[in-house]
Amino acid sequence: MAEEKKLFKVKIDNISVEVEPGTSILNAARRIGGDIVPPAMCYYSKLQGSGGKCRTCLVKVTKGSEADPRPMPKLVASCRTNVMDGMEVANITSPEVQEARKGVVEFLLLNHPLDCPVCDQAGECHLQDLSYEHGADTTRYEFKRRTFDRIDIGDKIQLHMTRCILCYRCVFTADQMTEKREHGVLGRGEAAEIGTYIQQSLDNNFIGNVIDVCPVGALTDKTFRFKNRVWFLKPVDAHRDCHDPKCCGKTVLWMRGDEVFRVTARKDKYGEVEEWICDTCRFDKKDVKDWTIEGPRKIERQSVISQGHYVGVHKPKDTLVEVLEGRQPKLLLDIHDISEVNRPEIDLSQIDGPAHSDDFNKK
């Protein structure tokens, strides 16, 4: 008879949950879900050894365990601290934690260029979400920010160290996904940077996954750079028979119309990929014909991408006539009367998705 596993009772922000021994506080919180889940910038459940570096997931342990009820003296990184039976943790209920998290976000943003308007990661950037939630309105940093030159690692990936927050996720990915460790961290302290020594290109078939794990826009897909904003694209689930046995072949296509703009792995609601994909799927299969499309993908995040849903969208009711008590609004000026740019013969409402210059150029 299988021995019944003893579960640990944990209380996080006064919500009880039972988890298996060996679970981290962060994963216990994710079991509960909702607001009490600490943010994580460096922890990645699929990568061994990740976590503990960014310090955004700091929580206060108010009661160590049933056996030793003393609170822990310092705030702990919830991603790397395992739960004990009877542990009580305060995350959003502790002002101390909120204060520390605010401090950490300030430190992370200190040297970050905040170039979201020209960054490809905008819209799906964890740092962006984090700074909306915990960041201050202005910076108190009055000095020159740290900058680096952009480096091409391989012909498909670009590294822009200026945006990097040194979460080490890509280092772990390169270490664990590929046979040969080809990139790591050079320098120390403020001068630390992700580097492939002598800019050696990473030509492994799985190295593209570093783009998916990057929480910021430091590693970007060169086949997608500046092509489109992510929130203008429609994510759809798709799959294909990939010959690489390590590749799952299950992806998300980011499309507009019939065009596939980019291919990524499927990510869960914490931004972690569900299964890894190979570079052939990611970079080379950008034709709808290569894929079997399953249907629209629901992006479960509070970001702007979720605005692009197909399902559950209701056409807004035309209330203008109601407000005007039955009178039709009077058109003061038709833009086509004065504009030479707009083409009156093109009906904007007939264009799929947002307008693109191509829509006006083609005859």
Place this chain on the structure above:
Amino acid sequence: MGRKLLFDKAHIEGIRYYDVYRANGGYGSAEKALKSMKPEEVLEEVKKSGLRGRGGAGFPTGMKWSFIAKPEGVPRYLVCNADESEPGTFKDRYLMEFIPHLLIEGLLISSYTLGCNSCYIYIRGEYAWIPEILEQAIAEAKKNGWLGKNIQGTGFDLEIYVQRGAGAYICGEETALIESLEGKRGNPRIKPPFPAVKGLWDCPTVVNNVETLAAVVPILRIGGDEYAKYGIGKSTGTKLISACGNINKPGVYEIEMNISVEEFIYSDEYCGGIANGKRLKACIPGGSSVPILPANLLLKTAKGEQRMMTYEGLADGGFATGTMLGSGGFIVLDEDQCIVKNTLTFARFYHHESCGQCSPCREGTGWMKRVLQNIENGKGKMSDIDLLWDIQRKIEGNTICPLGDAAAWPVAAAIRHFRDEFEWHVLHPEEATKRNFGLAHYADPLEIAAPAAV
């Protein structure tokens, strides 16, 4: 004269060599331990002695040794932390340079107690000449049957390896040291697991400071109970203090932990008073990372009692009015020294030495340095002082390893005790670049509140 345990024979000509060391009773403790005692009995002696870690934290050594996991078939390691990089601390250097056999004997006894068959000395890269001294001593010890296979016919094997660091302060942190020893980038590991369970090559490991391991030798020589009679209270035995700064006689001193700070600074046996007839302004008693104290709080505690050179004595009053014994890097500042500049020097050091792994330390240390640079160079604002306070508060306790705390404490203490000097720097930018704030009231007797009438 204070009693000495480590340096009692340091003055003997040629003590560096095996023959002289042996002729003066060297390896007597090792002989006693290996031939007539069980490892548990040695551990018991160390526990009885009340020896505390001499590297800075002051954790009881016997307790640390008893934590080591002992799974079957897994080797255990002892690592000697000789990566002495704290500004102001140079006691281990003296010990390794002049009496290397004392350390080797200590390593032998400790390894026997812990059941380790290989032992590493991780020495800082800048001590370029010391590895040779140690390796020569190891070779001598091996020749005379104190290392290698079947030591002195007891059946115990031990090899000692000397590994040089590459000059990073962070590699003095025990888990970073282990990473570096494994040949990796010296990033501190996230604890738990602690090295006692999963250390070097994922095996149980004990990391101890040079002085701690050397102190095991006198403990075995005189017995744990006798050793505990040295010093006061929980601060047993003797401590090496490396005194530097504006004193008449800088150097490494072995003190019994029962003297006062005043005696240490002003007596002719030790520092011999402040140099050039100046007055004492401030002191950092335990290496750069411990809080700085102004003269009045250094000599007397907030309660008006004499401050003693012990773990508890220096920590009296917590961080509000006290400091720490730390690693014993005793830095004395006279009235001509500028606290802002001193704080900037430390901030610059920690900024340079931050490993860059976790964000508060990587970004915060540089920020503190730049703000301090502004204040020092006459470009500071009043708000910068509060900003500094806020930055250090957000670094402290939120980092992976204690380097974050070590960077935050000197800044916090300088602002706590010398805020008027920071303000003077901001208000008199021109003057501050030319002359010094001076002593002000830092040496004035403390005002002790009269006890409330009953």
